Amino acid sequence: MSNRRSRQSSSALRISDDQMIDLVSKLRVLLPEIRERRRSDKVSASKVLQETCNYIRKLHREVDNLSDRLSQLLDSVDEDSQEAAVIRSLLM
Amino acid sequence: MASLVSDTEPPTYLNSTPTDLVRRKKRQSASSAAASSRRNNAASATAGDGDSHAPWRSEKQQRSYSANLIQALQQVRLSSPAAETPYPTAQKRGKAFREAADRALAVSARGRTLWSRAILFNRFKLKFRKQKRPRPAAIPAVITRGSSSSSSGRGTKKRRVTVVKLNKKSIPTVNRKVRVLGRLVPGCKKESVPVILEEATDYIQALEMQVRAMKSLAELLSGSGSGSAPPPI
Numbered sequence: 630m631s632n633r634r635s636r637q638s639s640s641a642l643r644i645s646d647d648q649m650i651d652l653v654s655k656l657r658v659l660l661p662e663i664r665e666r667r668r669s670d671k672v673s674a675s676k677v678l679q680e681t682c683n684y685i686r687k688l689h690r691e692v693d694n695l696s697d698r699l700s701q702l703l704d705s706v707d708e709d710s711q712e713a714a715v716i717r718s719l720l721m
Numbered sequence: 722m723a724s725l726v727s728d729t730e731p732p733t734y735l736n737s738t739p740t741d742l743v744r745r746k747k748r749q750s751a752s753s754a755a756a757s758s759r760r761n762n763a764a765s766a767t768a769g770d771g772d773s774h775a776p777w778r779s780e781k782q783q784r785s786y787s788a789n790l791i792q793a794l795q796q797v798r799l800s801s802p803a804a805e806t807p808y809p810t811a812q813k814r815g816k817a818f819r820e821a822a823d824r825a826l827a828v829s830a831r832g833r834t835l836w837s838r839a840i841l842f843n844r845f846k847l848k849f850r851k852q853k854r855p856r857p858a859a860i861p862a863v864i865t866r867g868s869s870s871s872s873s874g875r876g877t878k879k880r881r882v883t884v885v886k887l888n889k890k891s892i893p894t895v896n897r898k899v900r901v902l903g904r905l906v907p908g909c910k911k912e913s914v915p916v917i918l919e920e921a922t923d924y925i926q927a928l929e930m931q932v933r934a935m936k937s938l939a940e941l942l943s944g945s946g947s948g949s950a951p952p953p954i
Contacts, residue, residue: 644913644914644915646887648915649887649895649914649915649918650885650886650887652915652918652919652922653885653887653918654885655918655922656918656921656922656925657885659922659925659926671885671886672885672886673885673886673887673888673891674885674886674887674891674895675891675894675895675898677885678895678898678899678901678902679898681902681921681925682898682901682902682905684925685902685905685906685921685924685925685928686905688925688928688929688931688932689905689928691932692819692822692823692928692931692932692935693815693819695822695932695935695936695939696815696816696818696819696822696935697815697818698939699794699818699822699935699938699939699942700794700797700798700814700815700818702939702942702943703794703795703798703942704798706942
């Protein structure tokens with residue numbers, strides 16, 4: 630197969646299979662959806678990548694929700710309350 | 722994750738990071754055992770999963786992030802007091818909190834990674850992610866199979882411990898998914914495949930820590946009954 634070399638810019642580089650597998654393996658162990666599976670079960674690279682995307686989206690949603698929640702919580706904190714003391718202690 | 726790294730001789734790496742490439746060149750003359758161990762070090766250093774590089778799972782890191790986070794959130798609060806904020810901008814406020822939380826995370830990463838630098842220099846356009854939808858897009862293929870490794874990549878070599886398989890047929894799919902992933906990791910939209918994968922590995926761990934820290938902070942703040950907010954997720 631001839632590569633269109635002229636089209637290969639810095640953003641379109643080649644990557645070896647071994648390197649790809651190493652990198653994807655590192656992602657695999659981070660994913661709750663696949664992590665539990667037995668080591669002997671091989672997972673396809675595209676499955677790992679799909680799960681990686683899903684997982685990042687899930688984490689983003691969680692951070693969004695938590696941001697909303699914290700914004701509400703901080704607003705409800707009374708300056709003299711126990712929670713305010715908690716905050717001050719964390720800031721030290 | 723060193724166990725996942727094969728100890729077979731590496732094929733030519735055409736798109737390693739510059740330092741990696743230099744090391745790799747030097748390494749070719751070294752004995753294979755030493756080369757292999759150094760490669761493992763280099764791999765974990767660039768991928769950010771090494772404990773020494775980004776200890777996202779450590780207590781200390783989470784504590785320091787929590788402190789950064791509270792400080793950042795307090796600043797947002799002071800600059801836009803809720804009492805004066807009309808309802809429609811409540812979402813805007815949530816977004817400001819969100820941005821503050823991300824900046825604090827990037828600060829904790831100390832700018833060692835692309836994604837954290839992208840956040841710090843505001844190159845990552847934050848949409849409020851709840852509304853964000855993945856778009857299908859035409860993506861140029863990036864991986865071409867190395868001519869030297871047509872059989873070694875399947876994990877069929879003995880002594881090779883892999884948990885991932887890569888089929889020839891699935892390579893366009895893989896490339897497409899890496900591109901999607903590149904849009905999810907700050908600053909990685911236009912990066913190469915290995916860079917995206919390495920950054921994603923670090924970014925996920927950072928996000929996990931962020932979620933843990935924010936959750937425990939929310940629990941602390943709602944702990945003694947004053948919080949009328951609904952339980953988390």
